[in-house]
Amino acid sequence: MKIAKYLILIFILLIMIFPLLWMFRVSLMPAGASISFQEFIRPLVTLSIYSDILTSGNMLKYFINSCIVGIAVTVGNILFCFMVGYSFSRFRYLGKNILFYSVLFVLMIPAHIMIIPLYLIIYKLGLYDSYWALILPFLVNPIGIFLVKQYIDTLPSAMEEAARVDGASELRILFRVVMPLCKPALAVLAIQVFLTNWNSFLFPFILTSSESVRTLPVGLALYQGHQAIDWQHLMAGSSLAVIPVLIIFLLFQRQIVSGITAGAIKQ
Amino acid sequence: MSSRGLTGRLFVSPWFITLIIFWLFPLLYSLYLGFTDYKLLSDSYKWVGFANFRALFSDQQFLQSLKNTFIFVIGTIPVTTIIALLLALLIDKKFPGRTIFRSGYFMPSITSMVVIALIFTNLYSRGGYIYLLADMLGLSPPENGFLLSNKTALFSVMAMDVWMSVGYYMLLFLAGLKSIPKELYEAAEVAGASMWRKFVSITLPLLKPVMLFIVVINTIKSFQVFIEIFVMTKGRYGSSTAVYFIYETGLNRFEFGYASAAAYILFIIIALFSIIQFGLLKQRGLR
Numbered sequence: 303m304k305i306a307k308y309l310i311l312i313f314i315l316l317i318m319i320f321p322l323l324w325m326f327r328v329s330l331m332p333a334g335a336s337i338s339f340q341e342f343i344r345p346l347v348t349l350s351i352y353s354d355i356l357t358s359g360n361m362l363k364y365f366i367n368s369c370i371v372g373i374a375v376t377v378g379n380i381l382f383c384f385m386v387g388y389s390f391s392r393f394r395y396l397g398k399n400i401l402f403y404s405v406l407f408v409l410m411i412p413a414h415i416m417i418i419p420l421y422l423i424i425y426k427l428g429l430y431d432s433y434w435a436l437i438l439p440f441l442v443n444p445i446g447i448f449l450v451k452q453y454i455d456t457l458p459s460a461m462e463e464a465a466r467v468d469g470a471s472e473l474r475i476l477f478r479v480v481m482p483l484c485k486p487a488l489a490v491l492a493i494q495v496f497l498t499n500w501n502s503f504l505f506p507f508i509l510t511s512s513e514s515v516r517t518l519p520v521g522l523a524l525y526q527g528h529q530a531i532d533w534q535h536l537m538a539g540s541s542l543a544v545i546p547v548l549i550i551f552l553l554f555q556r557q558i559v560s561g562i563t564a565g566a567i568k569q
Numbered sequence: 570m571s572s573r574g575l576t577g578r579l580f581v582s583p584w585f586i587t588l589i590i591f592w593l594f595p596l597l598y599s600l601y602l603g604f605t606d607y608k609l610l611s612d613s614y615k616w617v618g619f620a621n622f623r624a625l626f627s628d629q630q631f632l633q634s635l636k637n638t639f640i641f642v643i644g645t646i647p648v649t650t651i652i653a654l655l656l657a658l659l660i661d662k663k664f665p666g667r668t669i670f671r672s673g674y675f676m677p678s679i680t681s682m683v684v685i686a687l688i689f690t691n692l693y694s695r696g697g698y699i700y701l702l703a704d705m706l707g708l709s710p711p712e713n714g715f716l717l718s719n720k721t722a723l724f725s726v727m728a729m730d731v732w733m734s735v736g737y738y739m740l741l742f743l744a745g746l747k748s749i750p751k752e753l754y755e756a757a758e759v760a761g762a763s764m765w766r767k768f769v770s771i772t773l774p775l776l777k778p779v780m781l782f783i784v785v786i787n788t789i790k791s792f793q794v795f796i797e798i799f800v801m802t803k804g805r806y807g808s809s810t811a812v813y814f815i816y817e818t819g820l821n822r823f824e825f826g827y828a829s830a831a832a833y834i835l836f837i838i839i840a841l842f843s844i845i846q847f848g849l850l851k852q853r854g855l856r
Contacts, residue, residue, distance in 0.1 A: 308666075311659065315673045318736065321688045322680065324698070328691075337691070339698070382583040393577025401581060401588075408592050410843065414793045414812045415836045418602065418819045418829050419595030439591040442583050472576045501681040503796050508820055519683040523800050533691060540684040547679055555672065558679070562737070563744035 322544065329538035337533060351538040360513050361539045364521035368543075371436045371506070371517055372499045378441035379495045380488050386442060387450025388480055392459065402451075409444040413504065421508050435509040436517065440499065446491045449564065453487035454480065490561040493554050497547060518543045603830035609823030621830035631831060633807070634814040637723055638835075641810060642791045645727050650783055653735045654776075657742030671743070678737035686800035689729045690716065693801075722806035726797050738783050745779030746772070785846045792839050811835045 328337055330347045333354070355361040390402050420439065421430075429435040461483075465475050481488070503519040510516055516524075522539050525531075551558060603621055607614040625631050660670050677685060692699040693715040703710040711718035715725040749772065757767050795812040802808040804817065811831070819828030 307659075311666075311670050314656070314659075315670055317732070318674050318677060321685065321692065322676065324692070325684070325688050339701075385580040386584040389577045389580035393573060393580070395574040395577045398577070398581070401585065404588055405584070408588065410789075411592065411596065412789055412793055412836060412839050414795070414815060415599060415832050416592075416595050417812075417815060418825050418832060419599040420591065421820060422598070422825065423590070423595060439587070442587050447584060472573075476580070497679060501679075501683075503681070503683050508816075519681050522681075522687060523683045523796075536687060540681075540687055543681050543684050547681070548676075551672070551676070551679060559740060562740055 325537045325540050329541045331534050333534050351534045355538050364516050364518040365542050368518040372496050374437045375440050375499045376492050376496045379446050380492050382442035383446030383450050386447045390451045391454035405444045405447050424509050431510045431512055436506050490557045493557050494561045599829040602826050603833050605826040607826040621827050634809040634811050638811040641794050645731050646787050649731045653738035654742050656739040661746050675736035677733045682796045685733055686797045690801050693725050716802050719807045722802050722808040745776050749775045788842050
């Protein structure tokens with residue numbers, strides 16, 4: 303019984319990870335090799351394609367662009383979602399409730415409705431085909447605000463009050479008192495934002511046109527080989543897109559899982 | 570107003586600015602555009618009333634893409650939900666190696682959709698491994714591969730989508746299973762309930778909120794299927810979807826007004842589905 307269960311589990315596991323194994327295996331083949339099963343199981347591995355894409359072509363450029371945009375958006379979200387979430391949780395002012403409802407409202411807007419207008423706005427602001435187009439609209443996100451607000455709601459405010467009595471400025475309280483307490487929530491937020499942004503295709507695709515600002519997913523989707531599709535190079539580039547995700551996943555699995563399930567249980 | 574109120578407003582301002590410039594304005598702007606004949610090459614454009622909407626409802630390409638979107642939603646969601654639930658039940662109890670299986674099953678869903686779509690483009694093609702497997706099993710795959718046939722293109726993309734997302738929903742089901750009080754099962758065991766009985770009378774009813782949440786978010790997501798269509802078929806072989814149509818008319822043919830109207834029709838469909846499903850969620854929640 304137990305063995306049968308393990309066999310089933312392993313069979314499913316193979317189905318789930320085979321395509322990624324296939325990607326890595328193809329990227330380790332010599333250029334132009336046929337992707338036959340004999341070639342697949344042959345114990346011959348070469349890094350020649352990787353040295354190729356890291357020294358010539360645009361793959362490395364796309365990778366760096368993805369890093370620049372991913373890091374900028376993640377830092378922005380940590381800072382801004384934190385500020386906004388803190389404001390919603392601890393302050394009172396006219397219009398706060400409406401603004402908080404606007405967060406929940408935006409959470410439910412399907413992204414496809416933004417394709418045309420965002421393209422036109424970015425174009426008219428003169429930001430089309432620049433890093434700014436890929437960063438500015440995404441610096442603060444409703445899920446992140448919601449996450450931080452819910453978290454700060456559970457923290458006692460005694461330390462902030464004490465700091466305020468001692469005459470600390472609001473900025474000092476924000477960054478020196480509250481932020482350290484929010485580290486667990488901000489870690490979940492940062493990982494989620496980075497992964498989402500790293501894999502993001504739709505908006506980077508419609509808001510840029512030149513290769514100099516293209517991110518890795520867009521570069522891969524628009525990749526053109528010389529004659530037919532050059533699968534070895536394409537899969538090596540794909541591996542560049544997947545390896546950082548795997549590393550983050552292995553290091554921060556707990557945060558990723560809690561980020562996903564937190565949303566589900568709350569709603 | 571106190572200085573604290575001012576500070577609070579200052580801290581909320583990043584959201585306020587983003588909300589106005591990148592959410593509310595685009596939302597209203599595209600609604601407005603839907604009623605105009607705005608095209609890239611015409612500097613002046615004019616209000617045309619419901620003309621775009623009327624034209625869309627007799628546009629065969631749009632109707633076909635809408636139909637495909639419905640096929641996608643109705644075809645994938647039940648399958649994804651059931652497989653995700655089965656996977657969750659399979660690895661719910663603690664056993665050696667559980668984390669490995671959970672991580673492995675979940676891995677495809679945090680991988681880039683572009684990369685997954687590229688891999689499957691090869692696997693589905695003539696001579697690709699899925700093609701060869703289907704051939705070996707005597708399923709006689711279409712001559713030029715699964716993605717270059719009217720019969721199989723859309724369904725192949727759907728199958729890949731199920732494969733990719735079951736791990737994600739499995740995690741949500743696992744969280745739901747964890748929140749079921751163990752005492753209920755113990756009490757049922759004392760009363761001599763069978764495994765099946767426990768599943769039907771305890772597990773399933775208590776999983777309903779999570780299940781409906783899964784169906785709602787998966788519905789919203791699936792109505793917007795685009796990336797895999799763009800990468801794998803470019804909407805050919807009868808596989809165009811609504812968002813692909815919006816992209817194609819809006820950003821390839823630059824018919825901004827027409828595309829915006831199409832986007833709003835899809836928006837309304839998604840909103841209606843969400844409202845119905847939220848209604849169900851509430852109703853079930855009361856019981």
